[in-house]
Amino acid sequence: MSYKRLIPCIFIAEGKAVSWFDDRTVIAEDAIELAKRYSDNGADELIVFDLSDYANEHDEAIDLMKRMNRIIRIPMVAGGNVKRQEDIKKILYAGSKRAILNFSKQDSVKLIEDAARRFGKEKLAVSLNDFDALFKHQHVIRECCSEIIFMHRLDLNSVANITDIPCVIVTDTMESPELFKILESPGVKGLSGRFVSQPDMDFAAFKDQCEQRHIRMTSYESMMEFSQFQTNEQGLLPVIVQHYKTQEVLMLAYMNEEAFYHTIKTGRMTYYSRSRQQLWVKGETSGHYQYVKSLTIDCDNDTLLAKVDQVGAACHTGNPTCFFRHIAGNDYDETNPLRVFESVYETILDRMEHPKEGSYTNYLFEKGIDKILKKVGEEATEVVIAAKNPNPEEVKYELSDFLYHAMVLMALKGITWDDIIKELADR
Incomplete structure (x- = not known):
């Protein structure tokens, strides 16, 4: 039997977390804080649904996804209001492990084949709310996605017979027997919905109940006692x-x-x-x-x-590490490249959130995107000019300027070094 996951879902409407896709009762004014609570309290993954109707609301939901992804320590899968390839790209760039396409909409069926070629099937999930849609589109689903999210209570045995793609069940039931039955189904990899998404959900306690019923829940498993x-x-x-x-x-x-x-x-x-x-x-x-x-x-x-x-500093003194007092030995350069990049990036973020008088970084943010893009272009040109000269020191200097301005752009756009590293690793 495979391991099962508890996956709360957050429905975003007008920047707030609401109860359900057809129930706009607000359960959290701060959707980001709710996502962090789920992550800190033992959830295994997070599903985010964007319920927006208009472009400005959709952009706000994408921004919320980016900010969620920065603070949670679990994978995020997201979807909603996906009408074109650009919407899929925005969701993936927001940090989502997969983008969800709603197969109750015919446009999604047309989108998914091109999306699979562009982004890869492992980056796509399909949401379904009826059994007929699975049966009708089973071939394209099998070829173009790596996860199915069911938004309905279904005949799970029949589902398992049609597809071997991992399934997540999003259900509105609060009844434990039915929840256990869902998790016991071989084709189900995760449980989501109203019960799992309660703001005060005790994930550890529910996992204990599952273990008592011999349902193996996702956790680290030690190879030694x-x-x-x-x-x-x-x-x-x-x-x-x-x-x-x-x-x-x-x-x-x-x-x-x-x-x-x-x-x-x-x-x-x-x-x-x-x-x-x-x-x-x-x-x-x-x-x-x-x-x-x-x-x-x-x-x-x-x-x-x-x-x-x-998260934050490891030492109670506020230092990143407890080992910060040098007592013997020769000084040597132990600069870690990633640590330097992240330190500079964090300083830029701090300037953006807490402006400092006389700061060049704040000057750039005040002038806005056009000024930042102009500087990125200028610095890139300076790199090219320096590379034509025989002195490599000039290239080093100009590349440093370029990387700094690129990080200002990254901060403005909500892109982190983790995002860049993951993208490079995927390539």
Whole structure:
């Protein structure tokens, strides 16, 4: 049996999160905060539906998706108001893992073949609200998408017989027996809808209920038991914590058996405090959570290496890492390129959100897109001119100017270095 996922959905209308596609009752004024709450509390993925009718509302929904993607630590799948290839591109560029095409609309059926050629079938999902649409379009669905999202209660056994594409069921039922029945279906990879999307949803508790019914839920699964590790006299295992992107060592902490399994279950780093003699989830009070990317044991089974996605600073002093005080050795250049890019980008974002008098960056933002584009073009030309000269130092200088102005443009457009890296990796 495959692992199952709990996938809350957010319906966006006029910039707010509403209850359902045919019920505009507001459940959250701040859709971004709701997305973060789902991510922090144990959801495995997020579906976002744009219910807008007009172009300006659609653009606002795309902007909300971008801002959601920056703060959540789970994949996002999004759709709604998709009428042309450009709409699909906007959703994918907003950070969505897949764009959803609604197959109750004939235009979507026409769009998907071109979209699959342009973006790849793995970037596309199809939403259906009736069984006939699946049967009628099963060939094009199989050829052009990698996920089906059902917006209706269906005969799940029949669905499994028609397609082997992973399915997510979005249901309005609040009845546990029916929810369990959906998750027990072999063709279903995830459950979404009203129950899973409650603002105060306790994902861990519901996953426990599923596990008791032998429904395997998505979680990290350790290849070793804690009893196989070589702990110290207090039954503790030291954990070296490293940033998964920059490879910077962030901190050293300890786990006991309970902390280890809590980390495995939740995907958030949990430690044992030797001073307080109790468990603590990193970031529980500060918001500076550490999300697990990988756990590796050393050759002697006595030290754990955790690679994490660190939110904010790892150190209680506010420093990015606990190891910031140099005490011996020769100075050497340990500049990490990605860390430098992200640091400059964060400074640019800070200027955009908190203007500083006399700041050149703020001058560019005040002048707007035309001025920024003009500077990007000018700096690109300067790179070309410098490259024609024999001194490579000029190229280095001009490229630095170009990259800075490109980052200002990125910030204005809501594009992050993660977006660029993912795009390059996909290519």
